[in-house]
Amino acid sequence: MKGKVILTAAVTGAGDTTEKNPNVPVTPKEIADSAIESAKAGATVAHIHARDPKTGGISHDIDHYREIVDRIRESETDVVINITSGGGGDFIPSLATPAAGGEGTDIQTPEERHRPVGELLPEMCTLDCGSTNFGNMIYVSPTDWLREQAKLIQQSGVKPELECFDTGHLRFAKQLINEGFIDGDPIFQFCLGIPWGAEADAETMLYMKNRLPENAHWSAFGIGRMQMPIAAQSALLGGNVRVGLEDNIYLRKGVPATNEQLVDKAVTMLEGHGIEPMTPDEVREYLQLRNPSGGK
Template sequence: MLKKVMVTCAVTGAGDTAGRSEHVPVTPKEIADSAIKAANAGATVAHIHVRDPETGGISHKMEHYEEVVERIRESDTDVIINITAGGGGDWIPSKEDPTVGGPGTWMQTPSERHAPVEKLLPELCTLDCGSLNFGDQVYISPYGWLQEHAKMIQDAGVRPELEIFDTGQLLLAKQLMSEGLINEDPLFQFCMGIPWGMDADPETLIYLKNRLPEGAHFSAFGIGRQQFPVAMQSFLLGGHVRVGLEDNLYLEKGVLATNEQLVDKMVNIMQAAGSEPMSPDEARDFLNLRK
């Protein structure tokens, strides 16, 4: 177990959650404000998606990312910003013609997914390491696209957080490393309990941890009621943690949460076990982030 643990807050996500809780931030100002409050509660990293302010649904617009990042950077918090680079991979085959995408499909090339990272240069960004049956759709991230995307992230000087949704994706990430597309001491995020990826249980987390490359760092999260059990398992095994409204809406059964409440609860659990949240500056040194 680490004495200092990075706490990531996944602030809003892209799922259909805004209509299920009034606390899910939607506008750029709401997302930035929620990230700042999470940082003040002890979050080391703010993981950022953006939404359409009118509908609350997914957005990939550059101006929304720009406003969120600008507001966070102009605040009095030094939280590490982690922008998603996994958008635009949603494929839902048309019922009339399965060779084309039906309603809900939203595809982007690697360069389009990378555009906010290229322009805003956060310290971290995500790289989703493979395709997946994701609920009732398919998330598309073939290996050739991963090679292209990993190279763009590397050239930008941004550190990738390697998102692993199923066990085989760890092999894809290690292959990218062998080709020199991921720098040494990589950072992995194990994304657990998402239909139809890997289970959110101790056996799976131990399996993944035992197959990490030498020098790797890892974090893990579970969705819904598995958020805190998976986070606890992660830091007890020597990893880092992620909480936030992207993955879970509830502080406890029947009680809707805010991001800062989820962070505060996680920090209290860690402190009870003898660990403390890592400050953003401590994490910058730990991960050797660009300064």
Template structure:
């Protein structure tokens, strides 16, 4: 069991959820406020996507990310920031021509995916580690694209959170490590319950955990109703955890959640297991992250 838990809140995501829960933040102001809300509720890390303020749909705008980061940094509540690096990989074959993307496709090069991270240098960013049948679309991450993306993250000095949606993604992340494209102890996020990747159950989490490098830090999350069970299971198996409206819209059946409520519920669950949530300062020290105030890597345990 893990007695000190890094608790991430993924505050908005990029899915079509804004009409399903009024608490899903859309504008940069709302996303920044959601990150601060999560911090005040006890989260260690805020995982950030941005959306088009007019439509609520996907945005990759560096300026939207910049506004979120600046507003969170100006707040009086500390939190580690983890910007997504996983946008721009959605492919839906056109019904009349499978050689081109149809409605719903959204593709970017590795350099385009990395642009907000390279410009803003957050403490963490995500690096997805493989392709996936993502619902009715395909999420595309070819091996050479991932190598290129890993090199960009490495050159920026940002620590990647290695998002693994299936067991083969863990295998490829180990290959990135073997090729020298990951610095220090790797950080994994096991993403469970997304159709059609790894299932959100104990057997799957354990199998993926058992394939991690010996020096890995790891977390896991489940989507929907599996969110809180996977929090408990990850802690019991020695890992960290993630909640938030990107992954689950409900506090309990029929009751729509806010990000702060999900963090509070997860923190209470972690406390009931005899563990505690790490502060942002402790998280930076534990993962050896860059301090946004000084630009220097935090060494040692806080």
């Protein structure tokens, strides 16, 4: 157990959650404001997806990302910005069009997925380290595409957070390290409880933790009701913590949450174990972040 941890707020995601919780931020202003309020509550990293302001669904529009990032950077509240590079990876199986996929299929090239990271130069970005069954959808992230994305991220100077939704993703993330695509000490994120990825339990977390490189940093999150139990378990095992409406939309059963409420709940939980969140500057030093944009 460490005395200080990184506390990430994943403020919106791309899932179909807006109708279930009116607090899920949708517009660039709402997403930026929620990231700022989360930082004020104690989060030191804001993980960012963009949504379409008209539909509430996923957006790849660089202008949406730019407005979110600019609003956060121009605010008086400091927070490390972490943009998704997951982009369009959704393949919807269809018996009618098996090769092309069905309605809702949304596939981007590695270059397209990287564009918000490459143009806006956040301090961090996520890198989804493999394909997976994601409910009844397939998230597509082939190994050669991942190599290309990792190379683009490396060239940009942004720190990748290596997201592992299953144990095979962890194996390939280590392969990226072995092939020289990851600079400095790597940071891994164990994404637990996604149907049908790795289980959200202590045994799975320990299995993955015990297979990390010696110089690795790591974090873990659970979805739904497992958000806080996994956050607590991760902190107690020496990992970092992620909460937020991307992964869980309830404060407690039947009560819609806000991002700042979930962050505050995590801070209180950590304090109960004698742990506190790092400051943004402490995270920058801890992860040796470079910020090519010249922002905070």
